[in-house]
Amino acid sequence: MATYIPTTPDELQEMLGAIGVKSIDDLFAEIPPELRLQGELNLPAGMSESEMARKVARLAETNETVDKNVCFLGGGAYDHIIPAVIDHILLRGDFFTAYTPYQPEVSQGTLQCIYEYQSLICGLTGMDQSNASLYEGATANVEAINMATAQTGRSKVLVLQTLNPEYRRVINTLNGALGVEIVTVPFEDGAVDPSRVQELMNDKIAAVVMQYPNFFGSIEDIERISEIAHAAGALSIVSANPIALGLIEAPGKLGADIVTGEGQPLGIPLSFGGPYLGFIAAKKALLRRMPGRIVGRTKDIDGKIGFVLTLQAREQHIRREKASSNICSNQALMALNATIYMSLLGRDGIKEVAYQSFQKAHYMKRELAKVEGVSFPFTGSFFHELVVKIPNARKVLGKMSKKGVFAGIPLDNWFTSLKDCVLIAVTEKRTKDEIDNYCNMLGGFING
Template sequence: MRHRYLPMTEEDRSAMLGTIGVQTVDDLFADIPETVRYQGRLPLSEALDEYALLRHMNRLAGRNAHFDSHISFLGAGLYDHHIPVVINHVISRSEFYTAYTPYQPEISQGELQAIFEFQSYICELTGMKVANASMYDGATALAEAAVLASGQTRRTRIVVSAAVHPEARGVLATTARGLGLEIVTVGTADGITDVAALAAAIDDRTAAVLVQYPNFFGGIEDLAAMEKLAHRAKALLVVSANPLALGLLEAPGRLGADIVVGDAQPLGISASLGGPTCGYFAVAEPLMRRMPGRIVGQTVDRSGKRGFVLTLQAREQHIRREKATSNICSNQALLALCASVYLSVMGREGLREACELNIRKSHYAAKRLSAVPGVTLAFNIPFFNEFAVKLPEGTDLSAVGSKLAQAGFLGGYDLGRDYPELAGHMLIAVTEKRTRTEIDEFASALEGCL
C-alpha cells in the first residue's frame, strides 16, 4: 500500500531505540526534572485513519468565514481581488512549485527569468530604477527600508506617519528596538498625515520619513510635499505603496521617493487566511548595493545568448556578517511569480481598468453607506478603494461584525482596535469583485444591524 507519508511501525520504533541505546521514549527525557514535565496524557483524540482525518480537517476548515462563503468588505491590508485562473495553473507547475533558491544559474534559468520579470514589473509600477527579488511581506519590507535609510544616512531617527498600517509599524518598532533606532510617530489630520506635524518632527537627526500610499485609512497622501520636507533635511523618503493602485496613481519614484516598498498581495495572490504574501522593495540606483536580499540580473553567455544570474547578494550568507546589509535570507519567489503572471495577463489597459473599477465601486459604496441613518463618512479625502465610516455613538462593532457575518458578509475593520480616538469607526474595502447588488445588500444589512 502506498502512503502519503512514511508510517512508523513498532518494529521501526524498537530498532531506533535500540540503536541509540535506550529502552523507551521516556528515557530520552531523563535529564528533564519530573517537576517540570507534563503529567498525564495530552487531550487528543485517538489516532485517525487517513479518510477520517481528512473529513475532520475539512469540518474544521468549514468553520472559517472566507471569500467563497461570504461577501467581503474587509481590507486593512489583505484584499478580495480577482485572481485569474491562469495564475494557479502556472505556479502549480512542479518546476516552479518546488523550486528553491536558484544558486546554480545554469540549471535555474526559468526561475531566474521569472524573478527578473517580477523585478522589472515592480520598477515599472513604482518608477524606481532597481527592485530586488522580493521580500517576506510588506511589513518586513518597510522595516528593512528603515534599516537601509539609517545605514545610508548614518542617522538613527525614523519618522513614521500614524496612517501607516499599524501592524507594519509594529514590525518596525521590533526591528528598531534591536538596532537602537528611534521611532517618532506623526499624527493625522482628517485621515491623512498631518504635514505641519511632519515638518516639525523632521530634523538633522532624521534618517527617513515613512508614509503609506494610499494610507491605512484609504487616503491619498501628498507625496510631493513630503518629499520636499524629507530631502530638505537630507533624509530619505520611504513610501509603502499598494501596487495595484499604482496602475492609476502617480508612481512614487516620479514624486521623489528614495525607497518604495509594499505588499504584492493585491496582484493575484490569495489572502490565504492571512498569508503568506509577497513583499516588494525598490530603490533609486545609488541605494542599490544597500538593498536587502538579492537581485537577479540579465547577462549573456560566451555564445552571446541571453541568460540570468544572481547579481547582487548583500546578505550574511555571502559576505562577512558584520558587512551584510540585512539578515533576510529568503524571498517569496512563488508568490512573486503570481504577481508577474497577474501583471502580464492584465497588461497596462487591464490594470488601469481594474483600478478604475476599484475607484468607482468604492465611491458608490461610500455614497450608499453614508445614506444609512446614523452613518457618516469619517474623512473628506480622496481615496482609492478603501474608506472609513463612523457608526452611531455607542455602537458595538464586535456585535455588528457578528450580525453581518450571519447575514453572509465580512464587514469592515474596527479602527478602534488600533486608534482609540476612532472607536466606533469601520474601515470598508470595495474591490473590483463587488457588484452594485452586493453593495446595496451590504448597506441594507448594516442598517439592519444598527
C-alpha cells in the same frame, strides 16, 4: 503511516550491510542515553492520505469564507478577483518543488521569472531597482528603515500615524530592537499635514515612512513630504498598494527613495494573512544597501542570455555578521504569483482593476451617505477604502457578520479617537447588488 519512504525491508538490510551496522538504531548510538527520547512522541498515530484529507477538510469547513460571505474587509489584504490561470502555473512541480536558484544552469525558469518580477515592480512603482521579494508588507518597511539608517548614518525615523498600525507595531519590535528611535507623526482629517512632518524634521532623521494610499484609504501627500525629507537629508519611504498604482501616480515620480508594499492584491489569495509578498524597490544610489536576493541578466560562456543571482557580496552567506540583512530566502513562489497576475492583467487590466475599485468605493460612499446615522469623519481624496462612522459600530458589524457580510474593520482596535469608526474596502469584485444590500442592511440595523 510512512508512505513517503520508499525503502523496502530487503533494501534496508542491504544498506545496513553496506554501512556495516545491524540496525538503524546503531546509527543513533552516539546520542547519550540520558538525552534520548524515552518512549514515543506524544502525537497521534499516522493515518492515510484520505483520512487526513477528510479531517482537515472538516476543520476548514468550520471557517466562514469570503466566497460564502461578502467581504468589505481591507486594512492591507484585499478580496480581489484571482484569475484561474495563476494557480495552474503555480502548481507546476518545476516551480514549487525547486529551491533557491543556487545552480543557475538548472534554475533559469525561476531566475527569469524573478528578473521579470523585479522589472514589473520597477515599472509599477517607478523605481530603478527591485529585489527578488521579501516576506510581506510589514517587514518590508523594517528592511527599508535599515537601509535608510545605514545610508544616512542616522538612527531616528518619522513614521506617519496613517501607516498601517500593524506595520507600525512590527517596526517597533524589529527596528526598535536595533535602537532605532521611532517618532509617530499624528494625522488630522485622515491624512498627515505635511507641516507636521516639517515641524519634526531635522538632521537626525534617517527617513520618513508613509503609506500610499494610507491606512484609511486617503491619498497622502507623499510628494510634499518627500520634499521635506530630502531638504533635511532624510530618505522618503513609501509603502504603496500595488493595485492603486494602476490609477494613482508612481511613488518614484513623486520623490520616493524606497518603495515597499504588500503584494497580496496582485492575485494572491487572502489565506488568513499569508503567505503574502513583500516588495521593495529603490533608487539607484541605494543598490548596495538592498536586502535579500537580486537576479541579474548576463551571458553564458557560449554567449547565450541567462540569469544569475547577483551582487551577493551584500548577503548573509558571504558577509555573515556584516550583511545588509539576515534575509536568506525570498517569497519566490508568491513573486511568481504576482508576476503571472501582472502579465495576465497587463497594463490595461491593472488600470481597470484600479479604476473599478475606485468607482465602486465611491459609489458605496454615495450610497452610505443616504443611510441615516452614517457619517464620514474624513474628507480627503481616497482610492478604494474609506472610513465610516456608524452608531454602535461593533454591535452592527457583529449583526452583519451573522448575515453573511464582513462589513468592515473597527478602527478602535488601534485608534481610541476613532470609536465607532469602521474601515471599509471595496474592490472590483464587489457588485452593485452587494453594495446596495450592504447599505440596506446597515440602515436596518442602525435604525431598526
